[in-house]
Amino acid sequence: MEKLKSLVPENLKQMVGSTTADDLPSSSSFLLRLFQQSQLFFQIIGDLAMDPENALCGKKKDAALELKRQGNQCFLNGDYTNALVYYSKALQVAPMNAVDMDKNLVATLYVNRASVLHKMDLQLECLRDCNRALQISSTYAKAWYRRGKANVSMDIFDDAIRDFKISKHVEVSFNGKKLIDDELKVVQHQHSRSNTANEHSKNKLDDFDDPIQVKLHVTTSIKGRGMVSPTEIPPSSLVHVEEPYAVVILKHCRETHCHYCLNELPVDKVPCPSCSIPLYCSQHCQIQAGGRMLQNVPDVQDIFKNLSDDLRKYVQEITLCSFSELRTEDVPEHKHECDGVHWPAILPSEIVLAGRIVAKFIAQRGVFTDASNIVDMLNLSHHFPEMHADSKLECIIYSIMLLSCLQQFFPSKIAINGNTTSQIAILISQIRTNSISIVRMKSFDAPGSPDKDESLSSVVPFTCNMEQVRVGQAIYTTGSLFNHSCKPNIHAYFNSRTLFIRATVFMAVGCPLELSYGPQVGQLDCKDRLQLLKDEYSFNCQCSGCSTVHISDLVINAFCCINPNCRGVVLDRSIFSCENTKTKDFLTVNDQMILEPFMQTDSFLHAGPSHCLKCGSYCDIKSSRLTVDKAGIHFTRLQQEINLNRVSETTVSDALGALISLKSTLHEYNRRIAEAEDNLSQAFSLLGKLELAAEHCKASIRILEKLYGENHIAIGNELSKLSSILISVGDHNAVDCIKRLSKIFRCYYGSNVNTMFPFLNILEEETHKFVSTHL
Numbered sequence: 001m002e003k004l005k006s007l008v009p010e011n012l013k014q015m016v017g018s019t020t021a022d023d024l025p026s027s028s029s030f031l032l033r034l035f036q037q038s039q040l041f042f043q044i045i046g047d048l049a050m051d052p053e054n055a056l057c058g059k060k061k062d063a064a065l066e067l068k069r070q071g072n073q074c075f076l077n078g079d080y081t082n083a084l085v086y087y088s089k090a091l092q093v094a095p096m097n098a099v100d101m102d103k104n105l106v107a108t109l110y111v112n113r114a115s116v117l118h119k120m121d122l123q124l125e126c127l128r129d130c131n132r133a134l135q136i137s138s139t140y141a142k143a144w145y146r147r148g149k150a151n152v153s154m155d156i157f158d159d160a161i162r163d164f165k166i167s168k169h170v171e172v173s174f175n176g177k178k179l180i181d182d183e184l185k186v187v188q189h190q191h192s193r194s195n196t197a198n199e200h201s202k203n204k205l206d207d208f209d210d211p212i213q214v215k216l217h218v219t220t221s222i223k224g225r226g227m228v229s230p231t232e233i234p235p236s237s238l239v240h241v242e243e244p245y246a247v248v249i250l251k252h253c254r255e256t257h258c259h260y261c262l263n264e265l266p267v268d269k270v271p272c273p274s275c276s277i278p279l280y281c282s283q284h285c286q287i288q289a290g291g292r293m294l295q296n297v298p299d300v301q302d303i304f305k306n307l308s309d310d311l312r313k314y315v316q317e318i319t320l321c322s323f324s325e326l327r328t329e330d331v332p333e334h335k336h337e338c339d340g341v342h343w344p345a346i347l348p349s350e351i352v353l354a355g356r357i358v359a360k361f362i363a364q365r366g367v368f369t370d371a372s373n374i375v376d377m378l379n380l381s382h383h384f385p386e387m388h389a390d391s392k393l394e395c396i397i398y399s400i401m402l403l404s405c406l407q408q409f410f411p412s413k414i415a416i417n418g419n420t421t422s423q424i425a426i427l428i429s430q431i432r433t434n435s436i437s438i439v440r441m442k443s444f445d446a447p448g449s450p451d452k453d454e455s456l457s458s459v460v461p462f463t464c465n466m467e468q469v470r471v472g473q474a475i476y477t478t479g480s481l482f483n484h485s486c487k488p489n490i491h492a493y494f495n496s497r498t499l500f501i502r503a504t505v506f507m508a509v510g511c512p513l514e515l516s517y518g519p520q521v522g523q524l525d526c527k528d529r530l531q532l533l534k535d536e537y538s539f540n541c542q543c544s545g546c547s548t549v550h551i552s553d554l555v556i557n558a559f560c561c562i563n564p565n566c567r568g569v570v571l572d573r574s575i576f577s578c579e580n581t582k583t584k585d586f587l588t589v590n591d592q593m594i595l596e597p598f599m600q601t602d603s604f605l606h607a608g609p610s611h612c613l614k615c616g617s618y619c620d621i622k623s624s625r626l627t628v629d630k631a632g633i634h635f636t637r638l639q640q641e642i643n644l645n646r647v648s649e650t651t652v653s654d655a656l657g658a659l660i661s662l663k664s665t666l667h668e669y670n671r672r673i674a675e676a677e678d679n680l681s682q683a684f685s686l687l688g689k690l691e692l693a694a695e696h697c698k699a700s701i702r703i704l705e706k707l708y709g710e711n712h713i714a715i716g717n718e719l720s721k722l723s724s725i726l727i728s729v730g731d732h733n734a735v736d737c738i739k740r741l742s743k744i745f746r747c748y749y750g751s752n753v754n755t756m757f758p759f760l761n762i763l764e765e766e767t768h769k770f771v772s773t774h775l
């Protein structure tokens with residue numbers, strides 16, 4: 001990008017910088033003409049899109065053979081973990097039509113990986129790899145044999161017998177036939193039970209099928225279009241479900257998550273048949289994303305003709321993969337990026353997403369030319385005119401690059417000119433304003449998690465921590481109409497690629513439904529939220545959380561008053577000036593009563609920064625900051641030890657001292673005290689001092705309740721930690737704690753809660769056990 005930008009003369013840069021949506025086509029034309037005369041530009045596009053043979057993302061037989069050799073070596077040494085890694089890597093780069101020792105290389109690699117999976121006792125995964133090998137080469141005796149072994153391990157004897165019979169039939173060597181026959185006899189003696197194992201991960205929505213409870217209306221306000229409720233909406237109602245218009249996986253998840261459904265990859269991941277980048281959890285997802293797999297099934301009629309009808313049908317079922325549930329209207333979103341070209345791996349995710357939207361547009365409308373109007377088709381808002389001059393330039397350059405790359409795949413369907421380039425530039429700015437991050441909840445258990453044999457109450461508490469991981473970026477055309485609020489009243493979550501939105505509070509008729517685009521009250525102070533929304537989404541937030549004074553923004557980063565009897569807040573200059581601009585006129589009597597211990601409603605008028613907003617006393621913020629920084633060193637050390645699961649008594653005792661310093665300097669509801677209490681709770685859990693762990697956890701929750709409100713999901717997360725500690729110490733308060741956290745989670749996730757958070761089931765079961773033994 002920097003090289004291309006350096007080709008642009010200063011006067012053209014200035015013209016692009018001041019361009020509006022109206023004169024964008026002419027600015028784009030100038031840039032396009034400039035690049036079309038540049039050798040460097042053609043060289044860059046050549047590297048990105050035109051040389052699949054030598055491309056980084058292309059298939060490479062030699063590399064695959066070397067990885068296979070290393071896999072075989074590990075297998076022979078009994079190092080199955082590494083054998084699995086090598087075979088999987090080999091599958092990623094092996095060309096579909098490569099042959100190794102008279103066998104299709106990909107089929108051989110699947111059978112080799114199946115043998116590893118069998119050794120690792122992953123029988124379902126082993127069976128799936130055998131099926132994949134057989135879909136490429138149905139006469140592969142070893143694949144049928146390995147399939148039989150997997151079925152025996154799963155006690156599916158009917159299928160195992162069939163597998164061995166077919167294996168024996170297609171095996172050419174006498175010794176091989178004899179070996180299979182011996183195996184067959186053993187299985188025939190065992191009791192038979194029929195079963196079938198299918199491909200998994202079909203994006204099941206079975207547990208996600210509660211009906212939408214409200215039909216929303218679109219209205220306009222200072223925030224542009226937005227969703228409102230035409231009726232009253234009770235908390236937890238499902239208000240919106242939507243499939244994405246286009247999705248792209250984020251780069252950091254390429255090796256760990258399925259590039260189609262975005263679920264975590266299983267060990268028997270499936271690579272793209274035509275390039276070495278995407279990985280899928282199943283053939284189903286691979287076909288959805290890339291279209292049908294090239295199959296290499298030889299004419300099998302002859303070799304199987306002497307088999308019984310039952311066995312012939314069985315061969316067909318396994319070797320011809322049929323995914324009847326595929327919807328024909330789905331456009332394979334990866335197909336145009338395939339064949340080993342570089343650009344999808346190199347260009348930023350949002351540009352690849354724009355490419356997917358153009359490809360879908362072409363699939364639906366036939367061509368993308370000046371007459372097309374992709375911008376109106378999506379009908380999404382954007383902030384192109386307000387973008388920084390340099391971002392505008394980058395946006396247009398990326399548009400030219402993307403169109404040039406796409407044109408290699410759609411030679412006769414794309415016109416590259418000022419008009420189409422400007423459409424893509426606007427499309428990119430629409431993506432910046434409207435794309436939604438798809439997140440997955442990742443829960444990880446701290447030490448002491450219950451294992452198979454131990455019940456929760458018999459071990460050190462398991463504290464279930466949850467983290468949201470961003471896995472994808474997507475455009476949901478209706479979902480984009482929900483505006484942002486730092487105090488949201490709806491909650492968005494995902495099952496695979498599907499967006500779900502639920503009300504989290506009661507909403508009156510006509511109430512705007514607003515979700516958080518990221519920052520929330522309780523998490524950041526108002527000035528930081530405003531800055532973040534400006535930087536990332538280019539708008540000045542006008543939500544109620546940012547326009548009125550409320551307790552969270554006052555206390556979250558506040559210092560305490562030097563007067564020990566006063567609970568007033570002391571703010572630094574930047575927070576003071578942000579809060580001072582908010583209107584105090586809208587404060588209800590209730591709000592005023594809540595704020596009353598911490599400030600006088602008119603105190604902004606006569607008290608300044610560094611002064612208590614309640615009693616006016618002066619506080620030396622500079623020296624308070626030094627105290628806080630010093631205390632922070634002890635908590636950093638404690639956190640490092642917690643991460644290593646090894647906490648020393650000395651570090652904990654230093655941190656307890658540091659907590660006292662924090663409390664004497666910061667306001668009682670400052671977020672840093674909550675974090676310090678939470679750290680200490682984790683540390684005491686690790687030391688097995690559970691009563692102390694519970695006390696510090698409760699102290700942290702008391703502060704978070706002030707920052708977020710009592711029924712926020714952040715409180716639910718903390719309650720899950722507290723309840724497991726309480727169960728472990730036999731404290732009967734655990735029962736109420738679990739009831740409360742269940743209520744919060746159910747409000748945010750409705751009936752999907754048990755599927756999404758299995759730990760809640762464990763906690764609820766433990767409560768029942770607890771009640772029957774302790775109460």
Ligand SMILES: C[S@@+](CC[C@H](N)C(=O)[O-])C[C@H]1O[C@@H](n2cnc3c(N)ncnc32)[C@H](O)[C@@H]1O
Pocket residue numbers: 222223224225226380381383433434480481482483484485537538539540541542543
């Ligand atoms: C995803 S769109 C939401 C729908 C948009 N209002 C429309 O008319 O299409 C995001 C844009 O809506 C506007 N917006 C959303 N929430 C806002 C808020 N709290 N304050 C001001 N503008 C907001 C901003 O222009 C933002 O870039």
